[in-house]
Amino acid sequence: MLDGCTPWPEEFAARYRAAGYWTGETFGEFLRERARRFADRVAVVGAGQRWTYAELDARADAMATGLARLGIASGDRVVVQLPNIPELLEVVFALFRLGALPVYALPAHRGSEITHLCATTGAKALVVTDRHGGFDYRSMVEGMRRQGTAPELVLVAGEAGGHVPLDRARAESPDPAVYAAADPADVAFFQLSGGTTGLPKLIPRTHDDYLYSVRASAEVCDLGPDTVYLAALPAAHNFPMSSPGFLGVLHAGGRVVLAPNPAPETALALVETERVTITAVVPPIALLWLDAVEHGTQGGRDLSSLRVLQVGGAKFAPEAARRVRPVLGCALQQVFGMAEGLVNYTRLDDPEQVATTTQGRPLSPADEIRVVDDADRPVPDGEVGHLLTRGPYTIRGYYRADAHNATAFTDDGFYRTGDLVRMDASGNLVVEGRAKDQINRGGEKVSAEEVENHILAHPAVHDAAVVGMSDPYLGERVCAYVISRSAPPTRSELLRFLRERGLAAYKIPDRVEFVERFPATGVGKTSRRELRRELSRRLDAPR
Ligand code: J2J
Structure with missing residues (x-):
C-alpha cells in the first residue's frame, strides 16, 4: 500500500475478499x-x-x-x-x-x-x-x-x-x-475529512474498499438504469460521490444530472425538467427546499418524478424530517456517513417513524459498531455513547498522520468517529450529536440537536443552531442562533414556547441570537465551530 497509509491487517483483507466485498475491480x-x-x-x-x-x-x-x-x-x-x-x-x-x-x-x-x-x-x-x-x-x-x-x-x-x-x-x-x-488493494484517491475551519485531513481510499461501498449503496438505494440522480451537493464530497452518489448511479447504468448549486430555484427546476428520481442534500438545504415548496416560490413545480430525498451530513431534526413526504411527495432516506468509511442508511421500506427519527443502520453486515463510554467500555443497549467502527470500507488510518492516528483509532483498529449515538430498539442508530458539540452546563449535558429540534417546531422558525458559550460560573451556557421565516418571534415568546414543550430548564437557551444565515462547511452543513468562534469574538469584544 502507498507509503504513509495504514493497510487492513491481512486476516481482515482475506476475510473481506472471501466474503465477496472486495472484488479486485479498479x-x-x-x-x-x-x-x-x-x-x-x-x-x-x-x-x-x-x-x-x-x-x-x-x-x-x-x-x-x-x-x-x-x-x-x-x-x-x-x-x-x-x-x-x-x-x-x-x-x-x-x-x-x-x-x-x-x-x-x-x-x-x-x-x-x-x-x-x-x-x-x-x-x-x-x-x-x-x-x-x-x-x-x-x-x-x-x-x-x-x-x-x-x-x-x-x-x-x-x-x-x-x-x-x-x-x-x-x-x-x-x-x-x-x-x-x-492494484485494486492500493489507494485510488484521497477524500477529505469534513469541516472548513482547521485543515482537512487526507483519507486514503482503495479501489477495493470504495467500490464495495458504491455497489452496496446502489443496492440499498434500489438504483437501476432508470435512475436519474441529481448531484445538488458538490460532487467531490463523499456523500454525493458514493452514498450512492454519482458513482453508484454509474454503477447501475443510470443518469447523473449535475446542478451548479443546490438553491431551490436551480435544483428543483432540474428535478422537474430532467425527471429526477433521487437526490441528496444536507439538512440546511432540505429546509430551504421544504420552505420554498411549502411557503415560497417553488410551490408550482412538478416534482412527481422524485421518489427519494436523501438527507445526511448532519442531524436532520425529526420536526423537519416529518415534512418531507407531505411537502415534497417523496420518501425520506436518512444517511449518516463519513468520508472515513462507515455509512448508515434508513432503508426504503422502513416504517415512516424509523425514517424520520433515526439515522439508519450500517450498509454492510461486516460493519462493526461499538457504542462506548469515555473509557471505551460498551454502554448498555439504548444508552448514548461514543461511536467506534471498523469494517470493509472504513480506513485504518489517515494519510501521513501517525500522531493523529494514535488517538483517532483504537489499538484494534476501530475508528473513533467523534459522534455520540444510541442504538434504538429497532436496531437503528440515532445520532445525539458530535461529542465536541455537546454543551456542558455546570455538569448538565445539553445536546445541541435536541434543543434545535424543539426550536424548529416553532412555526416562525426556519432553522436553528445551538452552541455552548463559555461562562465563568457554569463552564458553558446555551446559546441558540435562530433564522426566522418572516417576522421573528420575540425572545421571550420563543423561550415560553420551549418551556411549554416541557424542555428541562437547564436546556432552555440562556441567549438567543436572530441571524440571517449560518456559516457553512464546504458541503453546506451548518458550522457550529464557526458559530462558537463568532460568539466568543462577540463576547470578548469590549462593550
Ligand atoms: C448526524 N450527523 C451526521 C447524519 C453525517 C454520506 C452522508 C454524509 C457524509 C458526511 C458522508 C449525519 N446525522 N445523518 O461522507 O458518505 C456527521 C457525523 C459524521 C460526519 C462526517 C456520506 N451524517 N454526520 O457527512 O466526512 O458527525 O461525511 O462523523 O463530511 O458528519 O462528515 P463527512
Missing part, C-alpha cells in the same frame, strides 16, 4: 465495463452538455492521453477542485486510467486548504475552474504561485488565463500505451 475498469454495457445511454448531464457512457469513456481516454503528455504518470497525485461540471468526471476517470490519484477538493476551499492539500500529497498538478460562485480560482492559483506553493502544472476549465486550458489537454486520439493498471 476504477479504470469500472468505467470501461459500464461503457460497454450502457454505451448509448446518457451518463452525465450538466453545464449544457449531455454525454453518453461511451462518450464519457472516450473522453476519459483522450484526457488521460493528454495528461500523460503533460507529464502525469502512475502514482502521481493531482488535486482536483472542480464544481459540478461533467469535466469533473472526465478528469477523475482520466486520472484513474493513468493510475494517478485524484485528491478531491471542494469548490469552497481556498488558498490555505489547497496549499495544504498540494503540500501534504506532493501533488504534481492542480485542476481548477476559471470562476464559480463568484470566486476566481485563477487568482487563488496566482496567490499560491507568488508564495511558491502551486504545483508547476495547473489546468483550468474555461478561460485559462496564463494556465493550461483543460480543453486543450485532451489528445486528438487516445494512446493506450499510457494507461497503467492499478
